[in-house]
Amino acid sequence: MTGPAGGRSPVAVRGKRIIGRTDELEQLARAIREGRRLVLVMGGVGIGKTRLVAQAAQEARDNGTVVVEASCLPLDVRLPLLPVIDMLRSLDRAVGRPAVEEIVAGLPPDASDELARLVPELIGHQVGPDVLPAAEWKRQRMFAAVDLVLTRVARHRPVLVVVEDLHWIDMATLDLLTYLRASSRGSITMVVTCRSDEAPLDPLVARWIEQARRPETERLDLAGLSRPAMAELAEQALGGTPDDGLVEELHRRTEGNPYFAEELIAAAAGGQLTRQPPRALADLLVARARRVSVPARGVLSALAVAGRPVPETVVARATGMTADEVASALHELIDARLAVPDSVRPELGCRTQHALLAEAVVGDLLADERRDVYAGMAAALESVEDPALSAEIAGHWSAAGRPADELRLLLDAADHSHRMRAYSPAADLWQRATTIAEKLPDAAEKLGVEPGWLRVRTIDALQACGRDLDAAHLTEETHARHHDSAGGALLAAVLHRTAWHRGVIAQREAPPSTAYGLFDEASRIYRALPESAEYARLLADHARFMWMDSCDSASGSVYRTALAVAERCGAVHEIADALSGLAEVAFLHGDPAEGFALLDRAREAVRHPSDTELTPRIDYFIAEYHSNALLKTGQLAAAERVAREGLERARRMGATSGYSAAVLHHNAVEALLERGFVDAVAELVADVRDRQPGLDDWNLHLYQAQVEICRGELDAAVARTRSVDRLGLAGPRMWMYERIRLLPRAALWARDPAAALGQVEPALALLSGCDVEQFCGELLALGARAVADLAETARARRDRDAERAAHADADRLGDVLHRMRGRPFVDHPFLATIAGDRADWQAELCRVRGVRDPDAWAQAAGVWQRLGRPHRRAYALLRQAQVIVATARNPTAAADVLRAAAEAAADMVPLTAAIRRLAQRSRISLAPTRTLAPAAPEPEDPYGLTNRERLVLGLLAQGRTNAQIGTELFMSPKTASVHVSNILRKLGVANRAAAAAVGERAGLTGLDA
Known part of the structure; x- marks a missing residue:
């Protein structure tokens, strides 16, 4: 690419790897290899022509091609044949002076004289003073001389002639290129670059380019870089991964032009792009704009402030020009490559050639002039009377310094966005309107606007699109501002939002218990006012929070009151909201059929709403409750489907983050994970893998940790769960339960049972004393597993104190139950996993006490198989096989169980590894078999070794120490030493090496430990 004055850009000079031009580079390289006579590379300023050609030329040079380079210069008086002189000197550098002297020595005298006119220092003598002979036959002789030199070089090696910046070429050199293209013989390829946006382009050059359209000519028209290529360019320039927002802004403003992008990055302060292009770049862009007529500059200014294609009628209204004047000015701008019609829909009008050109043109206007242009464009767009343009018009009024007009349009724009379910833009527009209304109370009053209600609408829109943290911050700010000054319905609305966000999006510094008083205060205010949809919504949110915090059955009566108020007010959304909440109450109080029927009623209520503004909030709640109910009742595939459908609706509405979408994500990934679909879970939570957890995505991080556990990345899983724990989340107890039950898993698989127990016990203390207890079976089972691991380790180490401590831990868990x-383990029609958690609890307690009961684990495995949870079943089968191996006379008795465990443990790396270790120690092949093959005959043993001693001998033959043998066979080093002594005595040998040799010769070491 070339810089502002035609010199090489910093990119080319630094020689960095070319980005985003793989296809173009291959096309150019192929044309050079095939010996195309002419390759024409076209593109706007800074698009990367020079860089592309330089890369291809270097590759050709590396392959033995002689590369001859020349450049045209932007001189006021174009001196003839300067590029030709450059070309001949480049040839001297490429092949060396001796080779040039040899070629020149073989030239006819007239050819040598013609070359001496151009480069006497290479030819070795001077000729007459004429630089360009007047007679045409003399010019032809000079052209023939240059052709002859290149042809002689090409006899031995291919020749590539590169001519840069054809748009500045002199006519004599242009004629030479025409001559070379027509008459050169041998392997000579010319690559010529030219700006496609250069205006005015010399007519002879334009005609030459047009005439170059022939079969033997290859033409490359370079477009802007793609967004991924722009991201790569930004990463190269910054030396690190750029922010997505930065890449998006770079791509939008530069339209993929790499030179423009690098200039913006170079001028960036603290990683933030400047609002105006750098001065040098702005001067480059504006210089051409100053060459057009005054009317054309006026139209260009209008297009620049518009920042998009604008119809001629709008431009005429904005500038006060006639239609004919605008049309004439646009033709002038298009000819000057300063404006272009919309490429997809030309009827939309014209825009500036580049977004950066628009910025530079606007920046070049004087302050008053700029305000007038913006005001003219705002008024012109208002005359179109299109509500979709309201936000754009508000921006123009803002730039024009007219805040009262801006407020008027912001309100229209926010209402329009809300009607179109574009809740995030609506929130931003209302927030901006709030700021202006609070600064200009007279303007707000004139429009009939109360700033406090604007804040409430903003909070609701933020919540609707999933920006819960933004909503919580604005809620606290609004509560502080209006609690003492507001009254009536506004105060109740503010208290309502504050209660919800303190209760649900709470951290330790704002415990959720503070929400109850705020809900009660808001209810008292509403009861003194006429019934309204707002009151019904408050009651439903109050009931929902009570339910989420304690599963309190009293929430049912509050939901029913909310339903009655909503029905009397005809508030469709609030009716659905209350019905969804009543469904969850019915589910947990033992009536799933009633719960699903209530959800059906909720869906029916919003299927044909009385107005067109169906907020996603209600849609989300129905999808949340439905998918959660399916999940809890064990209908995993259906739960995944409903959750995914809800997420898709959230995506279409731009609300894929925040509380509601988080719950849907949670339900979808749990349904997949419980069925063993680890890769599908990883795909759903992939966005969080490389970032730190936050207040709005902690649940996805916990499921990413589950993926890491399944893939054996245990250190990463432990670190991620610790990061979530450090967030200091509080919130309602059902949220706490959903978080805490996932935390101990990483510690358990990382063999840190003490840490897991340290997570379980405080959680059980937090969740006890309310109906959330019914969900605690899994936590109790995980706690029992941690205690069992501690007890087994203590017994293996003969640490009686640690074993007694483990028994005390188990007793504490029993006291909690x-x-x-006993509610966590009482069968419930809504909670399908209770039977499995109960079976795990009982089997783990056996393990705590050292009771080897394979039937307890078989029962657990059977429950998890019926529930379709393969990894949980595999864990129970592994434990069952361990008991069988430890108690059976022949360890292979566990073969069928262990093979079933291996099959169920697919995609669960730590579990699979444990199964394989046990299979290896027990001489069990995990390969599935339809029928049991006859057992191989035992090797004849004249020494009378027991099976246990053969296992020890096998390990001894592998060079294992007594301690290592003890670890492998679950015995103490002292017991291993006794076995080794017995083996030495029975084999009649004096040492371990001799025993290994005798055992190998006798075929006694084939038992794989």
Whole structure:
């Protein structure tokens, strides 16, 4: 690419790897290899022509091609044949002076004289003073001389002639290129670059380019870089991964022009792009704009402030020009490559050639002049009377310094965005309108606007699109601002939003218990006012929070009151909201059929709403409750489907983050994970893999940790769960339960049972004393597993104190279960996993006490198989096989169980590894078999070794120490030493090496430990 004055850009000088031009580079390289006579590379300023050609030329040079380079210069008086002189000197550098002297020595005298006119220092003598002979036959002789030199070089090696910046070429050199293209013989290829946006382009050059359209000519028209290529360019320039927003802004403003992008990055401050292009770049862009007529500059200014294609009628209104004047000015701008019609829909009008050109033109206007142009464009667009343009017009009024007009249009724009379900833009527009209304109370009053209600609408829009944290921050700010000054319905609305966000998006510094008083205060205010949809919504949110925090059955009566108020007010959304909440109450209180029927009623209520503004909030709640109910009742595939459908609706509405979408994500990934579909879960939570957890995505990080556990990345899983724990989340207890139940898994698989137990016990204390206890079976089972691991380790180490401590831990868990009146393990029609959690709990307690009961684990495995949870089943089967191996006379008795465990453990790396270790120690092949093959005959043993001693001998033959043998066979080093002594005595040898040799010769070491 070339810089502002035609010199090489910093990119080309630094020689960095070319980006985003793989296809073009291959096309150019192929044309050079095939010996195309002419290759024409076209593109706008800074698009990367020079860089592309330089890369291709270097590759050709590396392959033995002689590369001859020349450049045209932007001189006021174009001196003839300067590029030809450059070309001949480049040839001297490429092949060396001796080779040039040899070629010149073989030239006819007249050819030598013609070349001496151009480069006497290479030819070795001077000729007459004429630089360009007047007679045409003399010019032809000079052209023939240059052709002859290149042809002689090409006899031995291919020749590539590169001529840069054809748009500045002199006519004599242009004629030479025409001559070379027509008459050169041998392997000579010419590559010529030319700006496609140069205006005015010399007519002879334009005609030459047009005439170059022939079969033997290859033409490359370079477009802007793609967005991924722009991201790569930004990463190269910054030396690190750029922010997505930065890449998006770079691509939008530069339209993929790499030179423009690098200039913007170079001028960036603190990683933030400047609002105006750098001065040098702005001067480059504006210089051409100053060459056109005054009317054309006026139209260009209008197009620049518009920043998009604008119809001629709008331009005419904005500038006060006639239609004919605008048309004439646009033709002039298009000819000057300063404006272009819309490429997809030309009827939309014209825009500036580049977004950066628009910025530079606007920046070049004087302050008053700029305000007038913006005001003219705002008024012109208002006359179109299109509500979709309201936000754009508001921006123009803002740039024109007219805040009252801006407020008027912001309100229209926010209402329009909300009607179109574009909730995030609506929130931003209302927030901007709030700022102006609070600064200009007279203007707000004139429009009949109360700033406090604007804040409430902003909070609701933020929540609707999933920006819960933004909503929570604005809520606290609004509460602080209006709590003492507002009254009536506004105060109740502010208290309502504050209660919800303190209750649900709470951290430790704002415990959720503070929400109850705010809900009660808001309810008292509403009861003194006429019934309204706002009151019904408050009641439903109050009931929902009570339910999420304690599963309190009293929430049912509050939901029913909300439903009655909503029905009397005809508030469709609030009716659906209350019905969804009543469904969850029905589910947990033992009536799933009633719960699903209520969800059906909720869906029916919003299927044909009385107005067109169906907020996604209600849609989300129905999808949340439905997918969660399916999940809890064990209908995993259906739960995944409903959750995914809800997420798709959220995506279409631009609300894929925040509370509602988080719950849907949660339900979808749990349904997949429980069925063992690890890769599908990884795909759903891939966005969080490389970032730190936050207040709005902690649940996805916990499921990413589950993916890492399944893939054996245990250190990463532990670190991620710790990061989530450090967030200090509080919130309602059901949220706490959903978070805490996932935390201990990483510690358990990372063999840190003490850490897992340290997570389980505080969680059980937090969740006890309310109906959330019914969900605690899994936590109790995980706690029992941690205690069992501690007890087994203590027994293996003969650490009686640690074993007694483990028993005390188990007793504490039993006390918790007793205080919960056994509710976590009482069968419930809504909670399908209770039977499996209960079976795990009982089997783990056997393990704590050292009781080897394979039937307990078989029962657990059977429950998990019926529930379709393969990894949980595989864990139970592994434990069952361990008990069988430890108690059976022949360890291979566990073969069928272990093979079933291996099959169920697919995609669960730590579990699969444990199964394989046990299979290896027990001489069990995990390959599936339809029928049991007859057992191989035992090797004849004249020494009378027991099976256990053969296992020890096998490990001894592998060079294992007594301690290592003890670890492999679950015995103490002292016991291993006794076995080794017995083996030495029975084999009649004096040492371990001799025993290994005798055992190998006798075929006694084939048992794989």
